[in-house]
Amino acid sequence: MANLRRPRSAAHSLGRRRALTAPVAAGALVRLLTERFGSDLRDLWTDEDTVEFQTDASRAHDQLRTLRDDPDLAFFMLADAAAVDYGTGTRFEVVYHLFSWKHPGWLRLRVHVDRSDPRIATITDLWEGAMFHEREMYDMMGIVFEGNRDLRRIYMSPDYRSFPHRKDFVLPDDAADSPAAGVNPLERPETWDLTRFNQAPDITFPTSELRDDAPAEAVEDGATRADTGRPR
Amino acid sequence: MDFELILGIGRFLLATTLLLLLTVPTAFVIIQMEMKIIAQMNLRFGPNRVGPRGIFQSTIHGFKVLAKEDTIPDQADRGTFTLAPWMVYMAAAMSMLVIPFAPGAVAANFNIGIVYFFAVLGLSVVGLLVAGWASYNKYSLLGGLRSAAQMVSYEIPLTLSIVGAVVLAGTLNFSELIAWQRENVWLFIAQPVGVGIFYISSLAEVNRTPFDMVEADSELVAGPFTEYSGMRFGFFFFAEYVALFIMSGILVSLFFGGWLAPWPFPAQLDGFGGTLYGIFWFFLKTYIFVFIAVWLRATLPRVRVDQLMGMAWKVLLPLALVNLFITAIVVVVLDL
Amino acid sequence: MTKIDPETRIPDPIELDRIEEDRLRAVAGLAPVRAEGGEYAGFDQVGLPDRPPQTDREREIYTLGEGEMLVNMGPQHPSTHGVMRLVVKVRGEIIVDIDPVLGYLHRGIEKLCENATYTTVLTYVDPMDYLATMNNEHAPAIAFEKLYGIQPPKRAEYIRALVVELERVSSHGLMMGFLALDMGGITPILYAFINRDEIVDLLSAISGQRMLFNFFRVGGVNFDTNDEFLSRLGTWRGRVLKNIEMNERLITDNEIFRSRTIDMGTLTGRDAISLGVTGPNLRASGVPFDVRKAQPYSIYNELEFDVITQTGGDSYARYLQRIAEIKQSIHLIDQIIDKMPHGPVQAQVPGIIRPKPGRAYAAIESPRGLYSVYAISDGGPNPYRFRMRDPSFISLQAMPKLMPGRLVADTMAIMASLDPVMGGVDK
Numbered sequence: 003m004a005n006l007r008r009p010r011s012a013a014h015s016l017g018r019r020r021a022l023t024a025p026v027a028a029g030a031l032v033r034l035l036t037e038r039f040g041s042d043l044r045d046l047w048t049d050e051d052t053v054e055f056q057t058d059a060s061r062a063h064d065q066l067r068t069l070r071d072d073p074d075l076a077f078f079m080l081a082d083a084a085a086v087d088y089g090t091g092t093r094f095e096v097v098y099h100l101f102s103w104k105h106p107g108w109l110r111l112r113v114h115v116d117r118s119d120p121r122i123a124t125i126t127d128l129w130e131g132a133m134f135h136e137r138e139m140y141d142m143m144g145i146v147f148e149g150n151r152d153l154r155r156i157y158m159s160p161d162y163r164s165f166p167h168r169k170d171f172v173l174p175d176d177a178a179d180s181p182a183a184g185v186n187p188l189e190r191p192e193t194w195d196l197t198r199f200n201q202a203p204d205i206t207f208p209t210s211e212l213r214d215d216a217p218a219e220a221v222e223d224g225a226t227r228a229d230t231g232r233p234r
Numbered sequence: 235m236d237f238e239l240i241l242g243i244g245r246f247l248l249a250t251t252l253l254l255l256l257t258v259p260t261a262f263v264i265i266q267m268e269m270k271i272i273a274q275m276n277l278r279f280g281p282n283r284v285g286p287r288g289i290f291q292s293t294i295h296g297f298k299v300l301a302k303e304d305t306i307p308d309q310a311d312r313g314t315f316t317l318a319p320w321m322v323y324m325a326a327a328m329s330m331l332v333i334p335f336a337p338g339a340v341a342a343n344f345n346i347g348i349v350y351f352f353a354v355l356g357l358s359v360v361g362l363l364v365a366g367w368a369s370y371n372k373y374s375l376l377g378g379l380r381s382a383a384q385m386v387s388y389e390i391p392l393t394l395s396i397v398g399a400v401v402l403a404g405t406l407n408f409s410e411l412i413a414w415q416r417e418n419v420w421l422f423i424a425q426p427v428g429v430g431i432f433y434i435s436s437l438a439e440v441n442r443t444p445f446d447m448v449e450a451d452s453e454l455v456a457g458p459f460t461e462y463s464g465m466r467f468g469f470f471f472f473a474e475y476v477a478l479f480i481m482s483g484i485l486v487s488l489f490f491g492g493w494l495a496p497w498p499f500p501a502q503l504d505g506f507g508g509t510l511y512g513i514f515w516f517f518l519k520t521y522i523f524v525f526i527a528v529w530l531r532a533t534l535p536r537v538r539v540d541q542l543m544g545m546a547w548k549v550l551l552p553l554a555l556v557n558l559f560i561t562a563i564v565v566v567v568l569d570l
Numbered sequence: 571m572t573k574i575d576p577e578t579r580i581p582d583p584i585e586l587d588r589i590e591e592d593r594l595r596a597v598a599g600l601a602p603v604r605a606e607g608g609e610y611a612g613f614d615q616v617g618l619p620d621r622p623p624q625t626d627r628e629r630e631i632y633t634l635g636e637g638e639m640l641v642n643m644g645p646q647h648p649s650t651h652g653v654m655r656l657v658v659k660v661r662g663e664i665i666v667d668i669d670p671v672l673g674y675l676h677r678g679i680e681k682l683c684e685n686a687t688y689t690t691v692l693t694y695v696d697p698m699d700y701l702a703t704m705n706n707e708h709a710p711a712i713a714f715e716k717l718y719g720i721q722p723p724k725r726a727e728y729i730r731a732l733v734v735e736l737e738r739v740s741s742h743g744l745m746m747g748f749l750a751l752d753m754g755g756i757t758p759i760l761y762a763f764i765n766r767d768e769i770v771d772l773l774s775a776i777s778g779q780r781m782l783f784n785f786f787r788v789g790g791v792n793f794d795t796n797d798e799f800l801s802r803l804g805t806w807r808g809r810v811l812k813n814i815e816m817n818e819r820l821i822t823d824n825e826i827f828r829s830r831t832i833d834m835g836t837l838t839g840r841d842a843i844s845l846g847v848t849g850p851n852l853r854a855s856g857v858p859f860d861v862r863k864a865q866p867y868s869i870y871n872e873l874e875f876d877v878i879t880q881t882g883g884d885s886y887a888r889y890l891q892r893i894a895e896i897k898q899s900i901h902l903i904d905q906i907i908d909k910m911p912h913g914p915v916q917a918q919v920p921g922i923i924r925p926k927p928g929r930a931y932a933a934i935e936s937p938r939g940l941y942s943v944y945a946i947s948d949g950g951p952n953p954y955r956f957r958m959r960d961p962s963f964i965s966l967q968a969m970p971k972l973m974p975g976r977l978v979a980d981t982m983a984i985m986a987s988l989d990p991v992m993g994g995v996d997k
Binding site: 051052054078079080081082084086087097099101103107108110129130131132133134135138142150151152153154155156157158159160166167171 | 624627628672680845847859933946959964
Binding site: 272275276277278443444446447531532533534535536537538539540541 | 663750753754755756757760761764820824826827829830977979980
């Protein structure tokens with residue numbers, strides 16, 4: 003089979019920080035970012051179609067505002083806002099993907115959010131469409147967006163008390179293992195009232211093979227059960 | 235006792251019985267037509283299991299409706315709740331009295347037949363209002379009010395559109411009007427605008443698409459019939475289709491020559507054969523217009539409520555008035 | 571019939587559930603769910619939640635002014651966008667505010683995919699946007715290929731583009747039908763389904779499925795084209811323009827349809843960008859953003875097409891935009907059929923791939939807008955984080971912006987012109 007690896011050596015450097023040997027086309031963007039943000043720009047990383055940098059929760063909002071409003075940057079579109087949980091004891095990340103006509107590729111902004119106190123400023127004042135994104139991130143991950151006018155649950159019911167996308171929330175099949183288990187009392191076996199089954203009527207539906215008083219239906223040679231069924 | 239009087243009463247009772255008996259198969263036939271014709275226009279089969287090619291489907295629907303549970307909301311007013319379907323149905327049935335099916339085959343040959351017809355037709359509005367109110371459901375009430383507003387608004391262009399025809403013919407009697415059409419030209423040639431306004435208004439009166447916002451199933455409320463089930467709902471449903479038939483019948487009588495045959499055929503025959511001949515042509519023409527109404531239902535989306543009312547008051551009413559004025563002027567000038 | 575004493579009140583089934591829930595909570599040692607008191611006294615008034623408002627916006631919506639009423643357009647609609655609840659605050663017939671309540675179709679796909687191998691993920695994401703299913707698989711496939719560091723063979727890319735464009739034709743055709751259906755026209759939806767049925771039969775010849783295709787793989791597609799597929803494709807291509815035109819003739823110049831969609835739900839370009847609306851809705855508002863041109867993926871660099879926009883941004887423009895895109899997709903399909911190279915259709919990847927740790931973002935232009943996947947790999951067989959950004963979800967935020975001031979009857983019409991699919995909205 004032909005070698006179908008990507009022509010560039012990007013494959014091997016995915017996930018590892020790479021020196022700023024960005025593709026030439028992204029050079030302008032990298033230069034602009036370093037000019038605008040300077041030391042706030044942490045861990046700049048590029049790929050053939052993405053430029054990424056990381057930042058803190060406290061600075062994210064202002065950086066996003068600059069990214070949107072600066073005429074040379076002009077990242078007018080928020081393509082995606084996602085939340086990632088890196089496990090108990092580490093951090094959350096809120097990841098924004100932005101698009102601009104002036105720069106090729108996507109810009110990814112990874113914002114570190116403290117896991118024990120997950121709060122970050124809302125960006126609904128910059129993009130109104132971030133409202134549903136932030137509601138979903140709150141609902142699923144528990145990140146609180148300060149300043150959001152409508153931070154309530156969007157998928158789960160309003161009285162739900164867990165955050166499903168967290169790494170320490172296990173699927174309800176394993177509800178017993180999850181530390182967030184048993185939010186819904188029906189998930190806890192000790193709350194089940196099994197005595198009501200004692201009052202159920204005694205109905206059984208034995209098949210003909212199991213009934214010892216009724217022989218199985220006789221079928222003729224070669225006939226199958228389908229042939230003795232009711233006509234269509 | 236006067237023999238004539240008894241004969242007259244007997245004849246009247248027979249006629250009304252026949253008419254009432256006519257309404258049910260008419261509704262069945264029109265519902266069946268609708269299902270199959272709309273299906274064919276949608277490039278699908280309609281019902282085709284019940285009976286050969288599915289022709290008994292609507293009859294079975296009728297029996298199904300009879301078999302359903304009859305619920306009345308707990309806090310609804312039982313008397314008026316029960317009365318409402320009767321009122322709507324009676325309005326439709328009573329207005330059938332004056333429709334001329336054939337020469338001499340009119341249940342009641344009033345001299346003011348046209349006025350009587352439109353007066354009685356308005357009773358169905360009361361029935362809908364009562365239905366909406368008696369259901370003890372604010373959505374039904376709102377739906378009933380909307381429906382009543384729609385029907386009342388469209389009655390005005392409806393009645394005005396035929397005044398031009400009446401002025402030309404010089405009579406309010408249906409049979410004499412048809413006689414006028416036999417002597418002169420059929421009125422749709424003389425009153426094209428009147429026909430158009432009448433047909434549109436009659437569709438709105440009967441709550442047919444494109445004017446069926448009130449009872450539309452993709453809208454918010456189910457209209458005044460929400461709380462009705464079983465045969466009570468069946469009454470409303472039948473009344474709507476019977477009213478469609480009646481409106482088409484009146485359209486045909488007023489503008490398209492009633493029971494007269496079109497040009498290549500002899501307009502009218504005599505005797506009992508003549509009666510059958512007239513009935514045949516009357517029903518043929520009426521069902522052509524019912525077919526057009528069904529066709530419109532398959533094709534057109536719904537008009538929104540405010541656009542509907544706007545059209546009645548701002549478009550149809552002025553047009554009908556203008557039509558009336560021009561007709562009157564022409565009649566006076568040409569001394570018809 | 572026995573007369574039931576009206577004083578004996580049979581509890582509502584909802585009430586019985588509540589009683590049971592509270593009893594279970596008492597057994598478990600938890601407090602009962604219902605909050606007491608407040609100005610929200612339970613479900614006496616429809617639509618109000620049974621607890622005090624938690625946010626500013628909730629307070630704003632659920633506080634009723636003079637003559638205002640909350641009406642629930644409940645999870646079961648006669649309109650077919652799926653299960654969604656719209657709490658509408660109306661004054662008479664005019665809408666004052668609207669609050670979509672989502673989550674009725676939430677299946678936890680993102681969480682589910684964290685326990686699935688990369689190939690299995692491609693089957694899990696199918697039922698998101700269930701009207702244009704291949705797109706749901708396309709974005710994750712591209713993202714996983716970026717993570718794994720491979721590129722699918724050219725022929726696979728062409729087949730992918732072909733099926734995706736076919737899905738676009740089918741989905742946009744359906745939107746035409748749904749828009750007319752929500753306004754009472756019962757015929758266009760059936761004509762749209764004729765077209766969709768042909769396309770679905772076509773795709774079933776190549777993938778074996780009619781709706782949830784499971785056709786894409788990391789590194790290509792599952793099956794190559796076969797004779798049946800090509801012959802059905804030829805037949806379809808001969809008929810599709812006439813089918814679409816047959817449907818269009820019923821709707822586009824229809825006076826009633828025009829009066830109900832022109833100047834309804836006008837979305838300006840600036841608002842659309844701010845709200846995150848993408849896809850045909852955005853292009854109908856005049857913004858020429860098409861992911862296939864702005865961030866080309868797959869083989870769209872090699873195909874010739876323009877970005878179509880409309881002016882106006884009203885429902886009618888969104889409708890016209892989709893018709894234009896159908897014709898554009900057919901043009902693209904013609905080019906793809908012309909240019910399709912020979913070759914393998916799937917790269918040699920193991921059944922369970924373990925990409926190196928990294929992150930990848932892939933965005934495609936689905937019939938509803940920008941559909942993107944952000945995937946993080948930790949070196950294991952399952953993705954560490956699998957995030958999908960669905961365009962219908964974000965476009966739904968345009969509803970509270972477009973609806974106030976309109977009549978209740980327009981709700982469904984405007985929503986149909988935005989064309990959301992609840993599978994994608996609720997994930």
